[in-house]
Amino acid sequence: MQQSNTYVIVFSLILTVILGGLLSGVSQGLAPAQKKAVDLDTKKQILGAIPEEKAALEDMTGEEILSRYDEVIKSVVADYQGNIVDTNEKGEPMVAENVSIEKNYKKSPEERLYPLFEYTKAGGEAFIIPTYGAGLWDAIWGFVALDTDLKTVIGVSFDHKAETPGLGARITSDDVQARYAKKVLYNESDEFVSITMVKGENNPESKLGPNKVDGMAGATLTAIGVNNMLENYLGYYQNYFDKHVKGSAMSMNVESIQK
């Protein structure tokens, strides 16, 4: 049976309207739940940068994680110069959790917004810095928790979009992330050197020292991505730290970081 052109066109139009309507309805209806899921996921990753919090996250429900987050995390947003940004371009109050690191990554470093999460708990304090960069195949990102001396890493949480499972994707595993704990961002002469993941695996700790971590066999390119990401983002935050945390005494360091 061959239908007329009018029939085909009318049929297609009706189908499009029905399916389109259905999809937009569902998308609208699920939007709050999706936003909550994204929010929870971000907060989980931020808390996950602190090793002891990460251990507790496993057994917590979504609600518990959110209330724990509100309890221990205070967030600010700074610009490249280290000045605090209170409002977004629409004039609404700035929420650090909603600042998309991915979108900001596409701008030049000077124009980006830099959210920072301050972790405070009885007997512990830390600054959690978001990082973002390119792995081997696609984006990688993570959060790095720094001790109050701004030099020692307490813990990290990394995630990735499409690194090779079993190779580069291992940056999400606990044993790789644990390698960053207690490592130091500055060398003996107090210059910012970031933390580098070396090539090859099972290097003895004595060979690595405080500025290097053991590598992942077969995933050197992902490791290079992680190294660049850490060096860039930890560097970007030095302005803020100089202005608001350390006082202005150490601003000479910034010159060397920015090369």
Add this chain to the structure above:
Amino acid sequence: MSTETVEQVEASPIVKESEGLLSKRRKKFVTDPLIDDNPITIQVLGICSALAVTTQMKPTLVMALSVIFVMIFSNLTISLMRNTIPKRVRIIVQLAVVATLVTLVNEVLKAYAFDMYKQLSVFVGLIITNCIIMGRLEAFALGNKPYDSVLDGLGSGLGYSWIILAVAFFREIWGSGKVFGYPVFDAIGFDSFAANGLMVSPVGAFMVLGIIIWIQRTKTGYVEQ
């Protein structure tokens, strides 16, 4: 669509009023795709996702459920519309229906199973291009009644699911020593287990799948024409 799928158009016998909900003929819709006419091992469709998502059991299960859902409802929808769909645009109509269902699955996963959504995201979207679905729509749903089409969708979905779950089982247990994320080797006290990295890469899936097809064809005596 490949010619293979077209061959399966069965000249369905005239359905009597009194036919049971699960008559012998209808049971065959569900049971045939499990072994004798399995979408993956016999028709060799849907291989892409069978290779891609099967590194672990859990995402594989979610993928399997998603495919079953999309199969059943796309078969149902197309079958309900089969007499009104203009022949000249039927493939586009099928695509639109499948794409809508897949997007629904994707949105629901994003809202209620975000971790799964992150793991599967791309592959859920790629259900649209899963040849099994388009193959069944074209070969079955366009010419059969809604209820039969639902059974057919369920059968093909299950046939696809048990194969990818079997592949995922072997890949996860060899590749990371776990089943559904549970470390079985640690649990039985065998802690010198060395994970096989090959199983985690798609190459491992090719091997496991090949062995499953081999075993199956040895048993059924199926030979490709």
